[in-house]
Amino acid sequence: MNKKINSLALHRTRANISLNDVAYLLNIDTSNLSRIEKGIRKPNVRIILLYHILFDAPLINLFGEQFNTLKEKLIGRSRKLIAQLETEQPPKSKNRIAYMNRFVKYLNESVYDE
Structure with missing residues (x-):
């Protein structure tokens, strides 16, 4: 089960x-x-x-492994986007990079690891 x-x-x-x-x-x-x-x-x-x-x-608890899988994929995609933004340096990239770094940190916090 x-x-x-x-x-x-x-x-x-x-x-x-x-x-x-x-x-x-x-x-x-x-x-x-x-x-x-x-x-x-x-x-x-x-x-x-x-x-x-x-x-x-808690929805996190009810969705179980599905939630964890999506979270890990989102963290991976976010890190790739950060690397891309750091390489390309488009206008306003500093704000976007800062947001994505905060977002990844938030996803990694134990609040989701119940």
């Missing part, structure tokens, strides 16, 4: 709410929700957002 699926079930059980109740609130079949929580089916963005709303679950 992947972390995201475990997280969905964990948030529901911590709130002491039955699978049937959550399925009703989400307007989906209980057996489908059970498959999602067990990792048999992947949750769509709607399900993830609804768990976020229902259980105040």
Whole structure:
């Protein structure tokens, strides 16, 4: 089972709410929700957002590995852009480089490493 699926079930059980109740609130079949929580089916963005709303679950936590993969790709692309701007020195590049450096630092902070 992947972390995201475990997280969905964990948030529901911590709130002491039955699978049937959550399925009703989400307007989906209980057996489908059970498959999602067990990792048999992947949750769509709607399900993830609804768990976020229902259980105040952090989106970063709910998206799990998908989030980490996108974050790493964005950091890599940002570093390439910084190198390109430093080489080409277009007008206003100092502001753009400073922004990108702050952005990369922000992404690397532990706030995303829960």
